[in-house]
Amino acid sequence: MPELPEVQTVVNGIKSKIKNHKVLKLKKYINKLRYPIQKDLSSKVKDCKVITVFRRAKYIIINLSNNKSLIIHLGMSGRVIIVKNNKKIYKHTHICIFFDQNLVLQFIDPRRFGNIFVTETSLLKNNKFFRDLGVEPLSGQLNFKYLSNLVQSKKSPIKNIIMNQKYIVGVGNIYASEALFLSGINPSNIGNSITKSDCIKLVKAIKFVLREAIKLGGSSINDHTMISGKMGYFQNKLKVYGREGLKCRKRTCQSPIIRIVIAQRSTFYCVRCQK
DNA sequence: CACTCTCCCTGAAAGC
């Protein structure tokens, strides 16, 4: 579930709390999330210090002092919280990482679509989960030239293209619908039919919607709560996602928002504003 | 190669 803004919010939240702290031990309460969990996960992180915490695509990367990186993907329902003294272990807490000063990182994931593993930091870019990742949408790598060149040869709907992590990372089902609304593009439009001016608008819209969501601490829905345990506020700003039947928020429009399914995913848009 | 479909899992919400 969590898309780029939610993952970035988690990173921002845990970074200052665990940076320079030492891992005392790691405990797992389950052997498999989306994939089997490495048997020696604990020994790979034990006694190491956290050097940096950052995000790549929808992955949280924790670089350690032994030249290894701990990678966490939240899947659909994953959460990470940092607690003091570990008084409460939640029903779906699958991993606890114990740091010095009684700090504990809990990885909570009801649906168990998450992923956690350790790899040599130097091997990360060649790792199978990382080697095919596309450009970071908030970097200069996502620009008009990149997008227009990308869509030119594509025969799939524009929504699929911008959600495909091979091309652009971090954009998931919510922000894809939102960015397409902001740029006035129908999500079903085929890549090679997207005009130059649409590309300019779409690049701007993707960056805008992701930045706004990060500012508001990610848009959490249902069970996804922020690092502090507080929900994000961007969900109140959603223009189309989850608003089937409600009026388009563009003042001059007011048409009902439509829900369709593209590639087995709910897609929301305004028939009048998005051509 | 490009693209679509299925499936992993639990729980919330809707339907009856």
Place this chain on the structure above:
DNA sequence: TGCTTTCAGGGAGAGT
């Protein structure tokens, strides 16, 4: 009220 069905934000791997 309670039981059953539907649906959920990701994405790898199989299938076309």
